[in-house]
Amino acid sequence: MRISLPSAHRERIVPLTGEQVRALAAAMPARNQAMVIVQAGLGLRLGELLALRVQDVDHVARTVRIEWQFAPQSKVRTEPKTRRSRRTIPLPQVVATAIREHSAQFPPAADGTIFTTRFAGPYRHDYYGSLIFSAAVERARLPKGTTSHDLRHHYASVLLMQGESVIVVAERLGHENATLVLSTYGHLMPDSEERTRRAVDDAWGCAPDVPQATTQRSDLREQAGFRR
Known part of the structure; x- marks a missing residue:
């Protein structure tokens, strides 16, 4: 008896360029521009970005600690699903500057949430991703189907292009092991x-x-x- 296994083929990722990320940020409403820079500069999942707090960002040590997320359809912080998802990420200067400038113009919520709506509440996945982000993608004339997850792909590709190991990239992304990094981004090395x-x-x-x-x-x- 012959058993057919599922195909292991993956479509090759074509990451956004630095120019495309900058164009996307510029196409965002002022309140959301820093969100593009932070997600692309830290490689965060959307739920991690939306749950980011002032107290998670250490400007002195130049690190960001990922401890929480917002699940889809929720505005309640929950712990990440895996142990590896809880991680410390180096804070690039471009991200630190974006957070400082954003916080000066749009003060964080009482609980420290950095990115809030005009009503001072957190964003939901669908509202930010399906409405705000998708509209900016169209204005920036990025490839159809571009989502916030493509900023995570951009981050991984930047690290690999600069010579970071797949193990380090896996740690930065919060993956359990390097296998997924190899299978997804190996062609970019x-x-x-x-x-x-x-x-x-x-x-x-x-x-x-x-x-x-x-x-x-x-x-x-x-x-x-x-x-x-």
């Missing part, structure tokens, strides 16, 4: 052939020639918005 050549050449003390293609790939990375 750059210069793997060149790293193999360089590893052997370095071990033998040989200075390899730098082919023109390598320079071209670096130029493409700059154009895509992956800048150091």
Whole structure:
């Protein structure tokens, strides 16, 4: 008897570029612009973004602690479903600045919630994702079907393009292991052939020639918005 297993094929992720993320933020209402920067700069799930509080952000240590989430259809904080989802993420300067500027213009709620509606309450997944976010996607002329989860893909792709290991990326995203990162983003890992050549050449003390293609790939990375 022959059993057919489900296909393991995954559609290749085409992450948003830095330019597209900036265009999306600019297309958002003023109250929501920082939400794009924070989600793209920390790789948060939507529920984690909506539940983020002032007390979760340590500007001195330059870290963000993810302890809570809002489940779909809920405005009540709950713990993340997995142990790995509770994590500490390095706070990039661009995100710290976005949070400071947002909080100065739109003060946090009494419980510390950073991103609130004009009625000082938290956002629900459907209201933010289906109405506010989707409208901004259209205004920014991003690919049809772009969702807030694509900002998480952008974050993962940026880390991989800058040489972070799949283990570190999995930790930043709150995945249980690196397998999902490999299966989802493995095709985005750059210069793997060149790293193999360089590893052997370095071990033998040989200075390899730098082919023109390598320079071209670096130029493409700059154009895509992956800048150091």
